[in-house]
Amino acid sequence: MKGSDQVKRIPVIFLRYIVFFIPAIILSFLVWNHYQDDLSAGKATQYDIRRIFTFDEGKRVVSAVSKDQQLRFVMYDPQSGKIISEWTTESDTFNEMLPSIQGNNLLLALKNKEGQLLIEKLTPSGEKKELIKQNLQIPSFLKTNTYQWNGRLVFTGEMEGAAIVLGELKNGQFFHVHNLNKLNLPARPVSIDAVMNSFRGQTPIPIFELTLKNDQKAYVSGVSNDKHQLGVYVSKNAEPFSLIQDKVEKQLAKTIGTSQNFAVAVESNYPKRPRKVNAEGGLGEVVPTPKPIYQTFIYQLNEEEVLLVGSTAKDEAKGKLTGYIYNHRTNKTTSVSKLFQSFSYENLNREGLFFHKNVKSDWIYYSFENQLTGAFETKSKQLKEFPLQKVISIENASPAHQTSFDTFMQYVMKGGPLILNWALWLFIPLLLFVLAIFLPPILRLVRNNKIKDSVTLEANIVSVKETGTYINEQPLVKMQLQFQYDGQNIEKTVKTVVSYTQIPQPGQRIAILYNPQKKKAMLLKEGDFSQTSEPKFIKGAVLRNIESYGTVGRGTVLSLTFEADQKKYTIPMIQANGFEYRTGEKADLVDISGQLKMAAYGHEVRNRSGKDVTLTGTIQRVKQYPVTIHNQKPIMLDVMVSSGDQSITKTVSQFIPDHMEVAPGTQITMQTKQEELDKEISLMQEKQGSAKVTHVAFSGVIGNQPLATIQIERDGVMYEVKQPIDPITSVLPGDELWVAYHEMTRQAAIVKYASI
Structure with a gap:
C-alpha cells in the first residue's frame, strides 16, 4: 500500500509545482509570438494604416503606415498587387498629412519632427520628389496651416x-x-x-x-x-x-x-440647398441639378467645378446620398451619386474626407481617413474603390510573411538572447521537477522548526522606521511591536519588506508568532500587515479653518481643518487655480488605516449618484515638489488605469510622507463612479485633437481632484468636458488641451494637459 501511495503522490507534486514550468511555457509563447512578429515585419494592420490614397485613374494606391514614430509609404498597382515603390519619412507625433492631386501626380504635405513642412510629389512611376527647398517652420498643427482651394x-x-x-x-x-x-x-x-x-x-x-x-x-x-x-x-x-x-x-x-471666387454656397436655412453666388456676393438661384439636393455639403474641386453632396430628401434621415459635379462656368451638372455608395451622411462632415478633380479631367478622386479611397470616372460611371481591408490584404500577401517549418527554422538559426533563454529553459523544468519532489519536505521542516513551541498573538505596531536597505526596489522597514503574553507587556522588533503604497501605520494590529522559550517574534504570514481595516467615513464635516503653505504648479497648498461631532480633523489639500475652498461648507472625509483623506466636498458632489468602484492603477510618471505640510509632501502622478480590456492614463495629485519615494511601476488604488469611468473610456475611443479652453466652472471636489465643467472650442465647434482635473496643473481659459471628443454629442475628455 505504501508503494501505491508513493506513486499517487508524484502526479500531485507535479501539479503543485507546475508553476516551475511556467518560464519554459512563457518563453515558448514568446518565441512563437516573436517569430510571428518577425514574419510580419512590415505587415500592416488596421491600427497601423494612417491614410490611403489613390490617383492615376485608380491605377495607383498609396498607403501610409505608422510604425516606430515613422511613416512608411507604399505605392502599388492594386490590380496586380505589385509594389511600385516604398519609402520612410520621419513625421511629427501626430502623423498629420494633407493630400492634393494635381495633374497626374499625388502631393502629400507632412510635418517632420523638427516642425518643418515637407511636401512630397509622387508620380505614377514611383518617383518621389521633395518640393520644399527651404526650411519652412509650421508653428502649430499641420491642419491649421495647410489648406485646399480650387x-x-x-x-x-x-x-x-x-x-x-x-x-x-x-x-x-x-x-x-x-x-x-x-x-x-x-x-x-x-x-x-x-x-x-x-x-x-x-x-x-x-x-x-x-x-x-x-x-x-x-x-x-x-x-x-x-x-x-x-x-x-x-x-x-x-x-x-x-x-x-x-x-x-x-x-x-x-x-x-x-476667377477664384467661391461660386456656389449653401443657403443657411432649411432645407440647405446649393445656390449660385452672384456678383455682389449674395445667394442667387438654386443650382440646376437634375434632381433636387438638400442638406448640402460643398467641396471645392478646381477653378471651374465644385462637388455638391447631400440628401435626396429634405430630411437627410429619410433620403439617400446623392452627388453632382457642377461647372459654374458652363452651368452644367454631372451626376456622381454612385461614388457615395459606401458613404453615410455623417461621413460628410469628417475632417479626413478629401475630394480632388483636375479641370477637364473625367476622373474624381476621394480619400476618407484610413477607411476608404477610390477613383470615379464621370463619363463611364466606372468606380474603382479600395476599402481598408482590401488595401491590407494586398500589402500583406507576400509569401515571406507565411508560417512554415522552413521560416521557423530560419528564425531559430538567427539566434539571439530570446532563443538562447528558450533553449536553456527547456531543460531547467526537468531539474525543477526533481527538486520539487524533495524541496517541500525540507521547507516544511525548516518552517516547523521556526514555529515550534510558538503561539499566535495579536500585536500593536508602535513605530515603523526605514532601515535604508532596499530589496527589489522596496524598503526594508523595522517595526516595533507591543503585545501581551502571560500577563506581561512585551516589546519586540521585526524586520520586513513592504510596498511604499502599503506601509504599516503605528496603531495597527497585526498577527504574529511568539516563541516564549526563545523569546522571538515573527510575522504570522507575509502580507498580513498590509491588510487594512474597512474605511471609516466621517459625513458632513464642516470646514472651520484654511491655512496656505505656498504654491505648486498652478495650485495652492492648503491645510484644511474640519469639525464633526465636536472633533477636529486636519488634512492637506491642493486648491486648483480658479477653485476656492470656503469655511462653513461641508465635506465627507474617510479614515483609511489611520490616514485621513477627502472623499467629497461640495453639495453636488456629496450627493451625486452612481456605483462606486475601486480601481488599481500603475504609476507611469512621478513629479515631486519641494513643499512639506504636516510631514507630507505633494506629488503629481501619471497613472494608467484599466477597466476590462480598456486602459486610460490619468493625471492625479496626492500627498505622501515626506521621507517616502514613489517610483514608476508602483500600483495604487483609486475610487471613482462606474458611469464616469465608462464615459471617459468611451470618449477615448473617439477622435482626438487640440482644443482651446473658453470657460471653466467647478462643482466640488472628488478625493483630491476638483470636479470641473469646461467649455472648449475646436475648429469653431464648442464641446463640454465634465471630469475631475488635476489641481496642480489646473485648467484656465485660453489653455490649449489635447482632448478626445464625440462630434455628435459634443462631449469631450482631457487626454493631455498641453499648457503645462
Missing part, C-alpha cells in the same frame, strides 16, 4: 529672414512663395490666421488676417493672381472683420479678380 495647396509658415510666409502649389509645382514682410504694410506682420471658415465658402475668396507689430490688422488674399500678386487691405481702426467684410472683399478682388 485645386491649389495653400500653406502658411515661418522661414529664416521672414517671420511669415504664404505659399501656393499649383499644377504639381510651386506657384509662388510670398514673403509677407515685403508687403506694403504699416508694420511687419507677427501672426497670421485664416478668417473663420474662409476656406469653406464663408468669403468669396480665402482670406488671412494679419496682426501687425503696431497692433493694426491687415487682410491678405489666400491666393494670388497670375502675376503672383496678393490682395491687401489694411484696417486703420482695428474693426472686427464682420464689420468691414464687404470692404475687404472688394479691395482684394481688385487685385485677384473674380
